[in-house]
Amino acid sequence: MSDSEEDSQDKQLKIVVIGDGASGKTSLATRFAQEAFGKQYKQTIGLDFFLKRITLPGNLNVTLQVWDIGGQTIGGKMLDKYVYGAQGVLLVYDITNFQSFKNLEDWYGMVKKANEECDVQPVVSLVGNKIDLEHMRTVKADKHQRFCQENSLISQFVSAKSGDSVFLAFQRVAAEILGVKLNKAEMEQSQCVVKADIVNYSQEPVARTVNPPRSSICVVQ
Ligand SMILES: Nc1nc2c(ncn2[C@@H]2O[C@H](COP(=O)(O)OP(=O)(O)OP(=O)(O)O)[C@@H](O)[C@H]2O)c(=O)[nH]1
Numbered sequence: 723m724s725d726s727e728e729d730s731q732d733k734q735l736k737i738v739v740i741g742d743g744a745s746g747k748t749s750l751a752t753r754f755a756q757e758a759f760g761k762q763y764k765q766t767i768g769l770d771f772f773l774k775r776i777t778l779p780g781n782l783n784v785t786l787q788v789w790d791i792g793g794q795t796i797g798g799k800m801l802d803k804y805v806y807g808a809q810g811v812l813l814v815y816d817i818t819n820f821q822s823f824k825n826l827e828d829w830y831g832m833v834k835k836a837n838e839e840c841d842v843q844p845v846v847s848l849v850g851n852k853i854d855l856e857h858m859r860t861v862k863a864d865k866h867q868r869f870c871q872e873n874s875l876i877s878q879f880v881s882a883k884s885g886d887s888v889f890l891a892f893q894r895v896a897a898e899i900l901g902v903k904l905n906k907a908e909m910e911q912s913q914c915v916v917k918a919d920i921v922n923y924s925q926e927p928v929a930r931t932v933n934p935p936r937s938s939i940c941v942v943q
Pocket residue numbers: 741742743744745746747748749750760761762763764765766767791792793794851852853854855880881882883884
């Protein structure tokens with residue numbers, strides 16, 4: 723089978739990413755689709771699209787159409803249309819910004835309203851972003867968990883900056899939509915970030931001993 727024939731058989735899922743401005747939606751989409759991160763904040767006007775093909779357990783190829791929706795669209799006329807028919811929704815907030823968490827009530831209300839006439843409701847995940855800034859956290863984890871329990875949402879904490887659990891956040895939503903079970907090992911594999919510490923070798927010149935005394939003792943450790 724040629725590549726193009728194989729591609730045409732991929733399932734496509736519409737996943738929308740919504741939440742307040744600057745909560746990190748574009749950063750999450752970019753980290754997921756392009757494995758990149760930019761520190762500079764550039765506001766999304768309207769929406770952006772990303773496509774990413776992933777393979778779920780059972781060799782199931784699926785292409786995620788990621789709709790990165792600008793935070794400023796809340797209350798606008800187009801938002802309902804962007805969200806309509808989504809199979810998956812990532813509700814994103816910034817764990818260091820309490821207001822971005824509070825506003826999720828509105829974002830979530832709008833998701834439900836936009837899809838109320840659809841037969842199938844989207845799979846929704848609550849995504850607390852910027853966990854690399856844990857020391858600046860203002861949204862307690864139990865508040866996050868309560869929101870998930872009350873609304874039957876998938877719970878996820880991520881960092882678009884370090885990449886921590888970003889792939890997993892999208893993968894879990896796709897798997898849930900398609901009824902695929904991810905086992906613990908698969909979840910752990912998608913979660914991990916390869917971290918490398920830079921060893922700061924001392925720049926001090928190594929003290930040299932002039933005419934070091936000879937030793938006849940040899941120590942093998
Ligand atoms: N430390 C840290 N900064 C992040 C993280 N994710 C995003 N940022 C920063 O937060 C700022 C806003 O990120 P964006 O991804 O542009 O936010 P957005 O939600 O798409 O914003 P709008 O386009 O206004 O809706 C940028 O300066 C990012 O570099 C993260 O995980 N950790």
